[in-house]
Amino acid sequence: MRRGYLFLFVVISALQLLSAGDSPVVHHVQGFVGGSAHLFCVLERTYDVLKKVNGLYFQKTARDGTETFINGFYTREVKVLPEYKNRTIINKEDLSMEMSELSLADEGEYTCIPFVSGEPRNQTKFHLTVTANYSVPIITVQGCGSGPASHNCVIECSSSGGFPLSNVTWSAVGNEMSSLLRDEGEPVFMQDNRSHLWNVSHTVTLNCSQELKITCSVGGVMSPAVTVCLPARTRDMIVPIIACAVLLLVSIAISVIVICTRCRRTQTSAEHSTDAELVYLK
Numbered sequence: 001m002r003r004g005y006l007f008l009f010v011v012i013s014a015l016q017l018l019s020a021g022d023s024p025v026v027h028h029v030q031g032f033v034g035g036s037a038h039l040f041c042v043l044e045r046t047y048d049v050l051k052k053v054n055g056l057y058f059q060k061t062a063r064d065g066t067e068t069f070i071n072g073f074y075t076r077e078v079k080v081l082p083e084y085k086n087r088t089i090i091n092k093e094d095l096s097m098e099m100s101e102l103s104l105a106d107e108g109e110y111t112c113i114p115f116v117s118g119e120p121r122n123q124t125k126f127h128l129t130v131t132a133n134y135s136v137p138i139i140t141v142q143g144c145g146s147g148p149a150s151h152n153c154v155i156e157c158s159s160s161g162g163f164p165l166s167n168v169t170w171s172a173v174g175n176e177m178s179s180l181l182r183d184e185g186e187p188v189f190m191q192d193n194r195s196h197l198w199n200v201s202h203t204v205t206l207n208c209s210q211e212l213k214i215t216c217s218v219g220g221v222m223s224p225a226v227t228v229c230l231p232a233r234t235r236d237m238i239v240p241i242i243a244c245a246v247l248l249l250v251s252i253a254i255s256v257i258v259i260c261t262r263c264r265r266t267q268t269s270a271e272h273s274t275d276a277e278l279v280y281l282k
Helices: 002-019 232-281
Strands: 026-032 037-040 053-061 067-073 088-091 096-099 108-116 124-131 138-144 152-162 168-172 181-184 188-191 198-207 212-218 226-228
Touching: 026 037, 037 108, 037 124, 053 088, 067 088, 067 096, 138 212, 138 226, 152 168, 152 212, 152 226, 168 198, 198 212
Parallel strands: 026 124
Antiparallel strands: 037 096, 053 067, 053 108, 088 096, 108 124, 138 152, 152 198, 168 212, 181 198, 188 198, 212 226
16 A cells, blocks of 8 residues: 555656646636535547546645645556545546535645546646535524613624635615614624534614614525514504414313313213113113
8 A cells, every 4th residue: 555655656746847837727616515526627538539548637735735646547556545535536438526525624726637648648727615605594683672772672693504704794675774773793703613614693783763674694695584673562562462362262272172061961961861762662
């Protein structure tokens, strides 16, 4: 196994020397955490060229310039590192590599190197960007008081599991959000130590001069609209309406129980009468 890795190190080092001074076009590829990405090597697709392809290397360039072999094939066996062995697939027909189960660590610069008759041909450069969609933001109404504080409404928007870092953006349906803000707290950003994904939250205080429908978005993902700053009359009517609905349901339940009980009693009386008539006939 050491010989296999040593062979790859020698080949990669030689390729670095061959590519010195070249500035090929960089192909940008987008991937998502947990998803997959396809890297297609650019090569003249003539029959004469393709039938002479006897090798293909995909490698990643670290920030310090070091190269890491990812996967490929050659006239002799090549060794694939354990972290790539079960989640990279080489397609010899279209000279491509599929990388699955992407994580943020996979983001970076990649190079595809085809070998034609044992000689390296034009390289293809890729920049793989890995992102993660934020969860649908949730708006929590922390307090829309009554009395002296009735014109203040404190709400929070929170979202999680996203990358890269993104701010919370507020909007009010049919209104200018900036004119409604009474106070604005500092956004809170928390990054998971293992996944490196971000959790974001932001709390604001609204000036409740009218009924409002508020939404928030994080990383392009928008929350459902939430109605806040209900008029005092509307707030006062909510409790009686709920109470009436509960009383109605209780009354219906009691009526059903009474009717069922009466039906059972009537049925029992009928059965006793029938038994008495039979005894009399005997």
